[in-house]
Amino acid sequence: MEMHENTILKFEDLDISFRTNAGVVHAIRGVNIELRRGETVAIVGESGSGKSVTVKAAVGLLDGNATVNSGKILYRYKNDNGTEKIVDLLAMSKRELRATINGSRIAMVFQDPMTSLDPTMTIGKQIMEGILLHKRGDKEFARARALELLEMVGITDAEKRMKNYPHQLSGGMRQRVVIAIALACDPDILICDEPTTALDVTIQARILELIKDVQDRLGLSVIYITHDLGVVAKVADYVNVMYAGKIIEVGTVNEVFYEPKHPYTWGLLAAMPDLETDDDRLASIPGSPPNLLHEPVGDAFAARNAFALRIDEKVEPPLFKVSDTHYAATWLLHPDAPKVEMPKELQTRIERARKEAEKYQ
Numbered sequence: 001m002e003m004h005e006n007t008i009l010k011f012e013d014l015d016i017s018f019r020t021n022a023g024v025v026h027a028i029r030g031v032n033i034e035l036r037r038g039e040t041v042a043i044v045g046e047s048g049s050g051k052s053v054t055v056k057a058a059v060g061l062l063d064g065n066a067t068v069n070s071g072k073i074l075y076r077y078k079n080d081n082g083t084e085k086i087v088d089l090l091a092m093s094k095r096e097l098r099a100t101i102n103g104s105r106i107a108m109v110f111q112d113p114m115t116s117l118d119p120t121m122t123i124g125k126q127i128m129e130g131i132l133l134h135k136r137g138d139k140e141f142a143r144a145r146a147l148e149l150l151e152m153v154g155i156t157d158a159e160k161r162m163k164n165y166p167h168q169l170s171g172g173m174r175q176r177v178v179i180a181i182a183l184a185c186d187p188d189i190l191i192c193d194e195p196t197t198a199l200d201v202t203i204q205a206r207i208l209e210l211i212k213d214v215q216d217r218l219g220l221s222v223i224y225i226t227h228d229l230g231v232v233a234k235v236a237d238y239v240n241v242m243y244a245g246k247i248i249e250v251g252t253v254n255e256v257f258y259e260p261k262h263p264y265t266w267g268l269l270a271a272m273p274d275l276e277t278d279d280d281r282l283a284s285i286p287g288s289p290p291n292l293l294h295e296p297v298g299d300a301f302a303a304r305n306a307f308a309l310r311i312d313e314k315v316e317p318p319l320f321k322v323s324d325t326h327y328a329a330t331w332l333l334h335p336d337a338p339k340v341e342m343p344k345e346l347q348t349r350i351e352r353a354r355k356e357a358e359k360y361q
Contacts, residue, residue, distance in 0.1 A: 003074055003076060003086060004034070004036070006036045006037050007034055007035065007036050007037075007074075007076065008035055008036065008037050008075070008076050008077075008188060008189060008221050009034075009035040009058070009073070009074070009075050009076075009106075009189060009221070009223075010033070010034050010035070010072075010073070010074040011031055011032060011033040011034075011054065011058075011071070011072075011073050012032060012071055012072040012073070012074065013030050013031070013032060013070060013071045013072070014028055014030070014031040014032075014054060014057060014068075014070075014071035014072075014073065015028055015029060015030055015031075015068070015069040015070045015071050016028035016053060016057060016062070016066055016067065016068050016069065017066070017067050017069055018063070018065050018066050018067075019065045019067070020065065020293075022293055023293050024293070025292045025293050026245065026292050026295050027050050027053055027245050027292055028050045028053055028054055028057075028245045029244070029245040029246050029295075030071075030246065031050070031054055031071075031242075031245070031246065031247055032247065033054070033240055033247065033250075035189070035221050035223060036221065037219075037221055038215075038219050038220070038221060039221060039222075039237045039238065040215065040221075040222040040223075040224055040235050040236050040237050040238075041222070041223050041224070041236065041237065041238045041239075041240065042223075042224040042225075042226060042231075042232040042235065042236035042238070042239045042240065042253075043055070043223065043224070043225050043226075043240045043242055044225075044226055044227065044228075044229060044232055044239060044240070044241055044242065044268070045227065045241060045242035045243055045268075046227060046243075046289055047227065048289055049242040049243055049244065049245070049289065050242055050244075050245040050246075051193075051225045051242055052193055052194075052225055053066075054242075055108075055191050055193065055223055055225060057073060057089075057090065058073045058075075058089050058106065058191070059089075059097060059101070059102050059106055059108060059191070060089075060092070060094045060097040060098070060102070061108075068090055071090065072088045072090060072091075073088060073089040073090050074086055074087070074088055074089075075087055075088075075089050075101070075105075075106070075189075077105055077188060089101065103130050103133075103134060103182075103184070103185050103187070104130075104134040104185040104186075104187065105185075105187050105188055105189070106187055106188070106189045106191065107181075107182035107183065107185070107187040107189070107190055107191070108182065108190075108191045108192075108193065109175075109178050109179055109182050109190065109191070109192045109193065109195045109211075110178070110193050110194075110195070111193055111194040111195065111197050111198060112197075112198045113166075113171065113174035113175045113177065113178045113198070114166065114174065116178045116181075117166040117174060117177065117178065118166075119165065119166055119167060120165075121165070122162065122163055122164065122165060123150075123161055123162055123163075123164050123165070123166070123169070123177050124143070124146055124161075124162030124163060126177070126181060127145075127146040127149060127150070127177070127180055127181050127184055128142040128143060128145075128146050130181060130184045130185055131145050131146065131184050131185065134184075134185040143162075145184065146162065146180075146184070147159065147162065149180040149183055149184060150162070150176075150177070150180055152180070152183070152214065152217075153176040153177070153179050153180045153183075153210060153214070154176060154206075154210060155173060155176055155177070155180075161173075161177075170203075171198060171199050171200075171203065172199055172203035172206065172207065175195060175196075175198075175199060175203075175207055176207070176210065178195075179195075179207075179210065179211065179214070183214065183218070186218070187220070188220070188221060189220065189221045189222070189223065190211070190214075190215070190220050190221075190222045190223075191222075191223045191225070192211060192222060192223070192224050192225065193225045194225055194226055194227070195207060195211070196208060196228075196231065197226075197228075204231075208231065208234050208235055211235070212234075212235060222235070224236060229257075229268055229269060229272050230272060232253065232257075233253065233257060236253045237252065237253060238250070238251070238252055238253065238325070239251060239252075239253055239256040239257075241256065241262065241264065241265050241268070243264050243289070243300060243301055244289055244290050244292060244296065244300035244301070245292060246300070246329070247319075247329075248262050248264055248265075248301070248328065248329045248330070249261060249262040249264070249265050249327070249328040249329070250319075250326070250327050250328075251322070251323070251325055251326035251327070251328075252325050252326070255322070255323065255325065255326040256326075257269070257350070257353070258350055258353075258354055259322075259326070260328075260342065261320075261322055261326075261328035261330060261332070261333060262301075262328045262329065262330045263301065263305045263306070263307045263330065263332070264285070264301050264304075264305070265328075266342050266343065266346055267283070267284075267285035267304075268285075269346060269349070269350070270283040270343065270345070270346050270349070271283050271284055271285065283345075285304055286304055287303055287304040288304075290303070297313070297314065298311070298312050298313045298314050298315055298316055299312040299313075299315075299316055299317055299329075299330075299331070300316075307332060307340050309331050309332070309337060309338075311331050312331055315331075316329075317329045317330055317331045317333075317334075320333035320334070
């Protein structure tokens with residue numbers, strides 16, 4: 001199993017279908033994503049594009065009607081004796097994943113903290129549970145570790161909070177507790193699935209800062225799933241733009257934000273609120289994503305793409321190389337394609353954003 005020496009997690013040609021009453025939905029169609037040690041990779045796209053399904057496959061949380069048709073999810077870690085091991089997470093049973101990977105090596109923070117926390121258990125017990133299961137220390141050790149974690153995630157009066165139940169905390173505090181639980185067993189990888197969606201804007205910013213701070217302190221590798229490009233700009237090193245079960249653009253955060261090549265990425269960036277624009281309406285991408293019960297022929301984005309070429313209706317574009325780190329799946333990058341520039345208004349916005357960013361460097 002080949003991996004770059006610094007790669008910790010690698011999705012290779014992942015392909016997943018779901019059986020439904022209406023038929024088979026081909027939800028993930030050959031996804032490749034690489035996460036390197038200490039870095040943050042964002043997966044961004046509209047609801048239903050396949051972001052959450054992709055990462056749930058890594059931790060054995062796919063629904064019972066899912067079928068993994070092909071692919072691998074390779075994970076590199078160190079054994080207790082210090083030797084390095086590479087495993088295919090898809091080849092492991094759910095029981096093996098729970099015993100050796102979930103929580104202890106790969107931890108997940110979900111969108112709504114209330115669905116992650118048990119309303120009948122105190123905060124302290126919920127944090128201690130994973131520590132006792134994976135670390136096998138005694139209760140005193142687990143309690144001391146739980147207090148330390150609550151303080152690490154910025155919860156004041158940790159002693160008192162240990163005895164609280166989830167409903168006694170605010171949304172922001174509950175999400176901090178969920179992060180504390182995720183960090184309880186010193187994982188290598190933290191997967192954050194829309195962790196700030198249910199929170200108001202000021203709390204969102206604090207949670208993002210907290211995750212970044214914890215990552216720097218502990219050397220974590222992070223996968224961030226979001227539909228919010230504002231969040232991506234703050235947290236990511238690399239960005240994977242996902243559409244209809246495929247990665248359609250990938251690059252460093254600067255490449256995807258300042259030099260986007262795919263018309264779908266243009267649409268996502270144009271739809272971001274901008275205080276400086278003359279137009280008081282938000283841009284939107286026309287139409288809706290394709291129904292993957294009926295797999296699209298050619299480029300899945302063609303029907304919504306104002307820049308679509310005739311070939312888009314017939315042949316799916318490959319990922320064209322823009323730079324060593326930047327690729328986009330659009331026929332507009334073919335040498336024979338007509339020259340198409342991103343919309344003028346978006347160019348102006350990107351230029352403004354670039355100048356704004358330079359002030360803080």
